[in-house]
Amino acid sequence: MSNATALRPHAESGTFGNAEPLLTVSNLSLGVRRGSNETKIVDDVSFDVNAKNRFGIVGESGSGKSMTLRAIAGLLPRGVEILSGQIAYRGRDLAAFSASERRALMGPEIAMIFQEPMTALNPVKRVGDQIAEGPRRHLEMSRKEARELAVDMMAKTGIPDPARRVRAYPHELSGGLRQRVMIAMALSCRPKLLLCDEPTTALDVTVQHQVLRQLEDLCDDFGAALVFVTHDLAVVNQTCSDLAVMYAGRLVESGPVKDIFRDPRHPYTRGLLDSAPDFDRPNRELLAIPGFPVNLADRPVGCSFAPRCSFAQKSCLTRSPSLEVVAPGRTAACFRTEELFQEGSE
Amino acid sequence: MLHRLTFIPSRLLQAVPVVFGVTLIVFFMAHLLPGDPAQAILGDKATPDAVSALRTQMGLDKPIWAQYFLFLAHLAQGDLGMSFTYQRPVTEIVLQAIPVTMSLVVFALTLTLVISIPLAAIAATAPDKPRDFAVRTFTLIGQGMPQFWVGIMLILLLAVRARIFPVGGFGETILDHVYYLFLPALTLAISLSPTAIRSLRTSTISVLGSDYVSTARSKGASGVPLFRQHVLRNAAIPTVSVIGVHLGYLVGGSIVIEKVFAIPGLGSLMLDAIYARDFPTIQAVTLFVGIFVTFVGILTDVIYTLMDPRVNLAAKGRA
Amino acid sequence: MSTPTGILAEYRAQRAVSKPASRTIKPWYQNMPLVAGAIVVGVLVLIAVLAPVIAPYDPIAQNLQETLQSPSSEHWLGTDKFGRDVFSRLIWGARVDLRVGFIAVIIPFTFGTIIGGLAGYFGGWFDIIVMRIVDVFFAFPFFVMIIALVFIFGAGESSIYLAIAIVSWVAYAKIVRGEVIVAKEQDYVVGAQLGGMSHMRILFRHIGPNVLSQAIIYAMSDIVMDIMAIVALGYLGLGIAPPVAEWGSMILEGQEFITTHWMQATVPGLIVVVTSLGVSWLGDGLSDLLNPDRRK
Numbered sequence: 001m002s003n004a005t006a007l008r009p010h011a012e013s014g015t016f017g018n019a020e021p022l023l024t025v026s027n028l029s030l031g032v033r034r035g036s037n038e039t040k041i042v043d044d045v046s047f048d049v050n051a052k053n054r055f056g057i058v059g060e061s062g063s064g065k066s067m068t069l070r071a072i073a074g075l076l077p078r079g080v081e082i083l084s085g086q087i088a089y090r091g092r093d094l095a096a097f098s099a100s101e102r103r104a105l106m107g108p109e110i111a112m113i114f115q116e117p118m119t120a121l122n123p124v125k126r127v128g129d130q131i132a133e134g135p136r137r138h139l140e141m142s143r144k145e146a147r148e149l150a151v152d153m154m155a156k157t158g159i160p161d162p163a164r165r166v167r168a169y170p171h172e173l174s175g176g177l178r179q180r181v182m183i184a185m186a187l188s189c190r191p192k193l194l195l196c197d198e199p200t201t202a203l204d205v206t207v208q209h210q211v212l213r214q215l216e217d218l219c220d221d222f223g224a225a226l227v228f229v230t231h232d233l234a235v236v237n238q239t240c241s242d243l244a245v246m247y248a249g250r251l252v253e254s255g256p257v258k259d260i261f262r263d264p265r266h267p268y269t270r271g272l273l274d275s276a277p278d279f280d281r282p283n284r285e286l287l288a289i290p291g292f293p294v295n296l297a298d299r300p301v302g303c304s305f306a307p308r309c310s311f312a313q314k315s316c317l318t319r320s321p322s323l324e325v326v327a328p329g330r331t332a333a334c335f336r337t338e339e340l341f342q343e344g345s346e
Numbered sequence: 347m348l349h350r351l352t353f354i355p356s357r358l359l360q361a362v363p364v365v366f367g368v369t370l371i372v373f374f375m376a377h378l379l380p381g382d383p384a385q386a387i388l389g390d391k392a393t394p395d396a397v398s399a400l401r402t403q404m405g406l407d408k409p410i411w412a413q414y415f416l417f418l419a420h421l422a423q424g425d426l427g428m429s430f431t432y433q434r435p436v437t438e439i440v441l442q443a444i445p446v447t448m449s450l451v452v453f454a455l456t457l458t459l460v461i462s463i464p465l466a467a468i469a470a471t472a473p474d475k476p477r478d479f480a481v482r483t484f485t486l487i488g489q490g491m492p493q494f495w496v497g498i499m500l501i502l503l504l505a506v507r508a509r510i511f512p513v514g515g516f517g518e519t520i521l522d523h524v525y526y527l528f529l530p531a532l533t534l535a536i537s538l539s540p541t542a543i544r545s546l547r548t549s550t551i552s553v554l555g556s557d558y559v560s561t562a563r564s565k566g567a568s569g570v571p572l573f574r575q576h577v578l579r580n581a582a583i584p585t586v587s588v589i590g591v592h593l594g595y596l597v598g599g600s601i602v603i604e605k606v607f608a609i610p611g612l613g614s615l616m617l618d619a620i621y622a623r624d625f626p627t628i629q630a631v632t633l634f635v636g637i638f639v640t641f642v643g644i645l646t647d648v649i650y651t652l653m654d655p656r657v658n659l660a661a662k663g664r665a
Numbered sequence: 666m667s668t669p670t671g672i673l674a675e676y677r678a679q680r681a682v683s684k685p686a687s688r689t690i691k692p693w694y695q696n697m698p699l700v701a702g703a704i705v706v707g708v709l710v711l712i713a714v715l716a717p718v719i720a721p722y723d724p725i726a727q728n729l730q731e732t733l734q735s736p737s738s739e740h741w742l743g744t745d746k747f748g749r750d751v752f753s754r755l756i757w758g759a760r761v762d763l764r765v766g767f768i769a770v771i772i773p774f775t776f777g778t779i780i781g782g783l784a785g786y787f788g789g790w791f792d793i794i795v796m797r798i799v800d801v802f803f804a805f806p807f808f809v810m811i812i813a814l815v816f817i818f819g820a821g822e823s824s825i826y827l828a829i830a831i832v833s834w835v836a837y838a839k840i841v842r843g844e845v846i847v848a849k850e851q852d853y854v855v856g857a858q859l860g861g862m863s864h865m866r867i868l869f870r871h872i873g874p875n876v877l878s879q880a881i882i883y884a885m886s887d888i889v890m891d892i893m894a895i896v897a898l899g900y901l902g903l904g905i906a907p908p909v910a911e912w913g914s915m916i917l918e919g920q921e922f923i924t925t926h927w928m929q930a931t932v933p934g935l936i937v938v939v940t941s942l943g944v945s946w947l948g949d950g951l952s953d954l955l956n957p958d959r960r961k
Contacts, residue, residue, distance in 0.1 A: 075560050078473075103566040112564040119557040123656055124579050133575070134565040169655040185565070367801030378817045490889065490941030492896050492913075495934035498920055502931070506924050598806030602897050616809070617901060620816045632813050636804045 020091055021048035022193055022225050023072065027085035030067050030076065030249075038083060039297050041067050043249040045085075051192065054219070054226040056240035056257065058233060058272065062293050064249035065229045066115075069195050072227070073112045074102055089193070107134040111186035111224075113215075115198040117178035121170035127178075128154075128166030131185045138189050153184035156221075158214050176207035183215055187222055194224045200235060212239060233276045237261060245269045248294045248304035251323055255330030265332035265341045267309045303334070311336055350651050353659035357644050368636035372629055373417045376404075379625070387625040388430070426633070427626035431619070436630040439615065444634070446516065447611035450600050453527050454534035455589070461539045466546035466581075467573060473551055481547070485540035493599045497533040497606040504529060514608035530607040534599055538592060545588040550581040583654050590646030594639040699950025705943025713759040722750035724757035724910040733926060742932060745918055747908075751929060754910035755936060761911045763940070765825060766892040770884050772830035777837025778880050784838065785845030786868050795838065802835040811894050815903050822905060825898065829891055840883050844876040878955035885948025889941040896937055912937055 030042035042064035049055045059065045070076050072087055074094070087094045089105065097105065111134075114120035122130055131153055132146035141149065147166065154162035157180040170178055179199060186194060199215065200208040216239060219226050228240055236243055237257060244254040245268065253266040264270040271289040291308035294300065300307060306316040315335055323333045334340070379386035384400040401407065405416040420426065426436045469481035505513045517526040553559060554577060562576040601613030608614070612631050619627035651657045693699060712719065722740075728748030736743045742751040784795040802810075810832045818824035848854060849872060857867045898904035899913020907914060912933040919929030 070560075073564055075563055077555070099568070103568055106564055106566040110564075112561075114557050114561060116557060120561045122558040122562070122576050122580070124583075124654060125575070130561075133562070133567070137566055137571075171656050182561075185561075363797060364800050364804055367797065368804050371801065371805070375813065375817060378814075380819070486942060486945060487938060490938045490945065492893050492900075492916075492934060492937050494897060494900050495916055495930075495937065498916065498923065498930050499934070502923055502927055506927075594804075594806035595808075598808030601808060601812065602901065605901065616812065620812065620903065628813055628816060632805070632809060635806060635809050639806060640804045 022051045022090060023049040023227070024088040024091070025068070025072070025085070026088070028068065028071065028087060029083040029085055030064070030071055030080055031083045032079055033081060033083070040083065040299075041080060041249055041296055042071070045246070045249075045251050047244055047251070047254065049193070049225050049227055052223055052225050053242070054216075054228060054240040056228045056230065056236035056243045057246060058230060058236055058243060059246035060231055060293055062248075062296070063246040065246050066197050068246075069112070069197050069227065069229050073106070073110060073195055075112070104138070107138045107189040107191065109191055110193045110195065111189065111191035112195040113179075113182050113186045113197065113199045116202050117175060117182050118170065118202070120182060121178060123170055125169075126167050127170060127173065127181045128168075131166075131181065131188050134185065134189045149188060150184070153188050154181065156218060157181075157184045157187075158210070159184070175203050176211060179203060179211050180214065183211070183218065187218055187224065190222050191224055194219060194226050196226060196228045198230050198232075199228075201230070201232070208235075215239075233261075233272055245272070248299065249296060250304065251331075251333065252305065253330075253332040253334075254323075255327070259327070259330060263341065265326045265330065265337045266334045267311050267336075267340065268305050269332075270341075271308075311340055350655075350658050350660055351648065353651070354644070354648065357647060357659070361640050361644060364640050365637055368633065368640065369418060369421065370414070372633040372636065373414050375629060375632070376625065377410075382406075387427075389623055421633075426630040429619070429624050429627045431622045431624045431627070436626045439627065440612070440630045440634055443610065443612045443615045443631075446609060447597070447600055447604070447613065449523065450527055450530055450534070450604070450609065450611060451593070451596055453524075453531035454538065454596060454600070455593075457531050457535035458538045458542055458589070461535055462542040462546055463578070465539070466543045466550055467577075469543070469547045470550035470554060470581075478547075481543065485543050488536060488540035491537065493533060493537045494602045494606050496536050497530065497603055500529050500533055501606070514606070516609050526607075527609070530600075530603045530609060533603050533606075534596055537599060538589075538596055541592055542585060542589055545585045546581055549584045550577060553577050553581045556580075579653060583650065586650050586653060587646055590642060590649075593642045593646075594635075597635055597638065693954065696950050696953050698946040699954060702943050702946030702948070702950050705939065706947055709759055709763060709940055709943065712756055713763050716756045716760050720750075720753040720756040722753040724749065724754045725908045733922065735926070736928070742928060743926065745915075745929060746922070751915070751932070754915060755912070755933060757910040758912045758915060758933065758936070759940075761905055761909060762892055762895055762913075762937075765822060765895045765905070766888050766940075769826055769829040769891045769895075770833070770887050772826065773833035773887070774837055774880060774884050776830065777834035778841045778877070780834065781838035781841030782845050782868060782872070782876065785842035786849060786864070786872065788846075792842070795842070799835045799839055802832065805832070807832055807890065808894065808897065811898070812901070812903065815898060820903055820906055825895060825904065829894065833887060833891075836883065836887065837880055841876055841880055844879050845872055848872045848875055878951075882948055882952040882955065885944055885951060889944050889948075892937065892940060892944075 025048070026046050028042060028045045029040055031038050031040040045064070045068055047055065057065045057068065067076070067080065071082060072094075076082075082095070089110065094102065121127065128147060128150040131150035132141075132143075135141045135149050136143070136146045139146075151162045151166050154166060159165055159177055159180050165173065165177070170181070173181065179202070182199070196215070200211055203211060212235065215226075218224075226239070228236065230236060240257050242255070243257045243260050245252050245260075245266065247268050253260065253264065253269045255265075260269060261273065264273055268289075275289055289308055290310075294304045294307065300317065302315075302317040302319055303309070303312070303321050306312040309316065313336065319335075321333045321335050323331045324337075326332045326337055376383045376387060382397075382401075384397050384404060384406055385392070388397055388400060405413045408416070424435075424437045426440075428434065429436045429439055432439055465481050465484070469478040472478050500511075501513055505511050511529045512526055515526055517523050558580075559572070559576055562572055567575065597612075600611065601616055603609075604611045604613030605617050612635070616628060616631040618624070619631070647659060651659060726749065728744070731740075731744050731748040732746050734740055734744040734748075740750050740752065742755065745751055745754070780795055784792040811828050814828035814831055815824050818827055845868075854867060854871055857871050862870075895904055895911075896913035896916070899911045899915075900917045902914070902917065904913055905911045915933040916930050919926065919931070919933065923930055
């Protein structure tokens with residue numbers, strides 16, 4: 001394994017190596033270009049996702065995690081563009097796809113679930129029709145077949161009385177049911193890769209848990225790989241096998257979820273873990289990370305996290321650390337990772 | 347679905363005071379005329395007998411509120427007086443002209459949509475790009491053109507020069523009517539579409555940026571199907587009320603346009619009545635237009651409700 | 666409180682990046698619509714004021730030897746059926762149409778603003794009655810009502826002012842009422858009330874200036890509407906009585922000769938378009954200037 005591939009966070013497929021990754025993101029930079037001015041929202045991000053695996057991306061608001069996901073789905077907002085790097089699906093650069101090839105991919109190969117099911121569903125269309133839309137377009141189903149599939153998918157996602165609810169409008173359903181509709185819609189064409197942008201953030205904690213379980217089960221049943229973007233570490237711990245942590249548009253740490261949770265190698269990851277409520281240790285003191293996320297337009301010269309990092313030293317303010325392998329299958333971008341996080345230290 | 351339309355009766359009830367207000371204003375129009383209302387209505391050439399007959403009919407010797415009730419009582423029987431140019435009941439004449447003007451208005455509305463939807467889509471899909479700028483310039487200039495002048499220019503270009511359409515008139519058969527009404531309807535559409543385009547453009551831009559359009563794109567939708575299935579209806583909802591508000595403007599505009607194209611509708615009726623000082627006809631047309639606009643408001647609410655499943659005016663009224 | 670998450674926050678961050686100066690007020694000379702509108706309207710007003718000096722001919726002097734001439738070096742836009750110089754009539758027409766357009770908004774502006782302000786501030790039965798009246802007036806299309814009223818009051822400039830005043834005040838009342846209802850909940854007004862200031866003082870000193878800008882912005886589009894109405898009345902022969910030069914009646918006279926002298930109906934219309942374009946720009950510019958934060 002060359003150093004370059006070792007550096008990329010990798011959702012391992014259990015068996016080692018051989019399988020070609022489903023999704024390859026290489027040195028991806030996204031941003032806004034205004035004349036000769038570039039503001040990078042995502043900076044030099046690389047990772048792989050293998051078939052049937054679950055890859056989590058964690059970060060605060062504005063860390064670039066959702067933008068990365070949108071870039072994969074080809075849904076960047078107006079003005080934001082890919083500045084450099086590439087996204088490859090099954091080894092083929094997405095930029096090389098024609099517009100119609102790209103559209104043919106969306107649904108049967110790649111599908112997406114959005115954060116806010118209220119706004120992500122068309123308010124004036126019946127949910128059944130919205131679920132049926134993809135199958136009708138891609139699988140060339142008749143209206144009746146697609147309607148039956150919609151009912152079936154709604155039943156699979158645990159929506160009670162789907163034959164009636166298929167005719168409901170989004171506002172007539174609860175938040176949890178709406179998100180189940182989103183899941184049914186995303187999986188209706190049996191995609192190989194499911195992109196989830198904070199799919200449970202808008203839901204109550206109890207509903208969140210149920211919806212998440214359902215999502216995992218369905219992904220297993222359908223054999224879909226998952227890229228799961230969230231700010232909630234507890235959700236990643238439950239759902240994902242591998243994890244990348246983003247801060248201010250850059251990857252700061254990556255590796256298997258279990259390893260990172262047990263032994264974070266970046267001060268930011270440590271901060272996140274300390275600030276997240278831990279259901280196993282409810283009495284533990286919560287530590288918030290002081291300060292605010294960096295302004296992307298005015299990025300400091302050194303490590304972006306340095307202004308908020310309690311371990312920052314002089315060199316952190318002048319140079320930007322690159323992502324280095326810190327253990328087998330693990331990377332981190334911190335000058336002090338070795339001295340701060342010795343093997344086994346807690 | 348239909349239970350959301352139960353607001354209609356209460357909405358009709360709310361319109362009652364407005365309709366009364368409209369009748370009140372139309373009633374007072376006669377009293378705003380200089381001099382004795384009966385004399386002013388009948389004109390200088392009327393015989394004293396005719397004037398005194400009308401005085402009794404209008405109850406001018408009675409107190410003003412009694413006169414108003416008399417007016418309402420006549421109105422309830424569909425009696426708005428006699429037109430002295432035509433020597434026929436005004437109601438009859440107005441009822442004859444209504445279908446003409448209504449077809450013109452509906453035709454104009456259709457053409458407005460035909461013009462506005464594509465132009466708004468063209469502008470909204472590339473905000474601040476040249477084609478958006480072109481559409482916005484059109485709306486700005488369109489708003490500044492006097493309607494009747496647009497009509498004259500269309501006559502000049504498409505009737506006098508190109509000889510595609512007739513200069514004016516209404517024709518005999520239904521097919522004739524469509525042919526004759528095309529230019530006047532286009533004239534009205536050109537002056538109404540700037541408003542419609544502005545509204546549609548703004549709402550389309552916001553719908554295109556919405557999450558559900560991203561969702562639709564993530565299902566592989568694009569181009570016309572995306573626009574038809576996910577953008578248009580949502581973007582059109584706010585425009586429905588904008589057009590509803592401006593429909594009165596359309597009716598008002600049709601008055602001048604009917605004169606430009608010599609169409610025998612309410613507008614020509616009203617203007618001829620003004621030139622002939624035929625007051626009962628003026629009163630009747632004004633009354634009809636006022637009531638019509640009031641009901642267009644209700645119709646707008648109905649369409650709005652049918653288009654947006656989230657709207658429930660019935661529930662709001664009960665609160 | 667949940668913090669804004671995901672795409673929204675990122676998008677905001679990006680917007681903050683791309684529009685750093687969106688909150689600062691541009692100096693007036695960078696306000697393109699304002700500058701363009703001011704220039705167009707300024708030039709037109711200047712033409713109107715200087716009409717006696719710049720118009721080459723008397724606008725109403727007939728010359729029956731030189732009727733319906735084509736444009737020439739003598740008569741730049743030709744002559745009409747009475748041999749009057751069209752170019753001179755166009756210039757003198759600016760006097761009439763601009764004057765009537767601008768004067769006509771004064772009464773409805775004042776009356777509507779006061780009524781709307783009182784209704785919004787005091788609410789209660791006064792507000793209810795005013796709003797019912799406003800509803801009734803809104804039932805009549807602008808132009809239908811204007812024509813009917815001009816008929817009742819008789820032709821002439823003062824009837825036009827009166828008709829427009831009766832019809833247009835309701836729009837100001839509605840706008841100002843809405844603004845006052847919002848404004849009176851603002852902290853500075855509540856503060857002034859607690860400070861024991863009189864109602865009238867609060868209304869005029871504190872609410873007035875903030876609310877007035879909306880009425881002024883609306884007045885610009887109202888001026889355009891009024892000019893349209895005057896021109897249309899002129900076209901229908903119900904406006905300013907001939908032989909006074911007025912753009913609408915010039916279009917009417919020109920229409921007669923549309924097959925042979927197309928310019929006679931076209932040019933006055935173009936001037937109207939330019940005028941309303943200028944006033945609209947002025948309105949857009951003013952709305953930028955007066956409420957920079959409220960842009961759509």
